[in-house]
Amino acid sequence: MTILIAEDEKSIVRGLEAYLRQEGFETLTAETEEGAIELLPGADLALLDISLEEGSGFGVCRQAKRRGLPVIFLTASGDESSVVRGLDMGADDYVAKPFRPRELISRIRSVLRRSGRGQTLVQLGDAAVDTERGTVTRDGREEVLSALEKRLLMVFINNRGRLLGRDRLLEEIWDAGGDFVNDNTLTVYIKRLRNKLERDPQNPEIIRTVRGSGYLVD
Ligand code: CA
Numbered sequence: 195m196t197i198l199i200a201e202d203e204k205s206i207v208r209g210l211e212a213y214l215r216q217e218g219f220e221t222l223t224a225e226t227e228e229g230a231i232e233l234l235p236g237a238d239l240a241l242l243d244i245s246l247e248e249g250s251g252f253g254v255c256r257q258a259k260r261r262g263l264p265v266i267f268l269t270a271s272g273d274e275s276s277v278v279r280g281l282d283m284g285a286d287d288y289v290a291k292p293f294r295p296r297e298l299i300s301r302i303r304s305v306l307r308r309s310g311r312g313q314t315l316v317q318l319g320d321a322a323v324d325t326e327r328g329t330v331t332r333d334g335r336e337e338v339l340s341a342l343e344k345r346l347l348m349v350f351i352n353n354r355g356r357l358l359g360r361d362r363l364l365e366e367i368w369d370a371g372g373d374f375v376n377d378n379t380l381t382v383y384i385k386r387l388r389n390k391l392e393r394d395p396q397n398p399e400i401i402r403t404v405r406g407s408g409y410l411v412d
Pocket of ligand 1: 203246247
């Protein structure tokens with residue numbers, strides 16, 4: 195799923211990009227109305243700021259709706275007239291700034307689901323991962339992933355076929371709230387994930403160890 199972020203405040207864009215990727219989304223970004231409209235064909239959902247560097251989110255919304263694309267507006271808190279105008283234009287939802295990333299993600303998932311775009315099942319070997327519910331099903335048995343297990347697994351899912359070093363993994367799963375994840379914790383979480391995913395966790399076939407380099411999920 196690719197989320198188009200149309201927003202001219204760079205710090206918000208950077209934060210959103212990092213967070214969305216961590217949650218398994220691809221991102222496209224634009225700072226102007228025209229730039230955002232050009233990117234619409236590659237997007238599954240548009241996340242739109244109202245006032246852009248040039249033009250506005252309303253113009254992007256109009257084009258997005260022509261394409262049947264779901265839209266969520268990022269509005270300044272208390273800006274009710276913009277909220278009303280956006281919803282009148284067919285926007286699916288709005289989130290007031292400053293927003294909590296977790297809340298935004300849950301709104302995005304729910305809008306994607308309603309629009310029938312929320313493809314959330316990923317097959318890894320003989321394990322089926324539901325990335326929305328955070329569960330793994332294998333041999334008819336369902337296991338629930340903890341928040342950190344899920345985040346780690348999403349990093350693997352977003353980087354299938356790529357060798358991931360421990361440093362990179364540690365960087366990626368650094369908690370958005372600032373909790374430090376150390377090397378030992380990473381080892382523990384890899385082990386827990388394997389216990390839930392692998393037929394034989396001692397001989398892992400899904401999260402493979404590449405000696406001296408890191409881990410690989412194909
Ligand atoms: Ca703005």
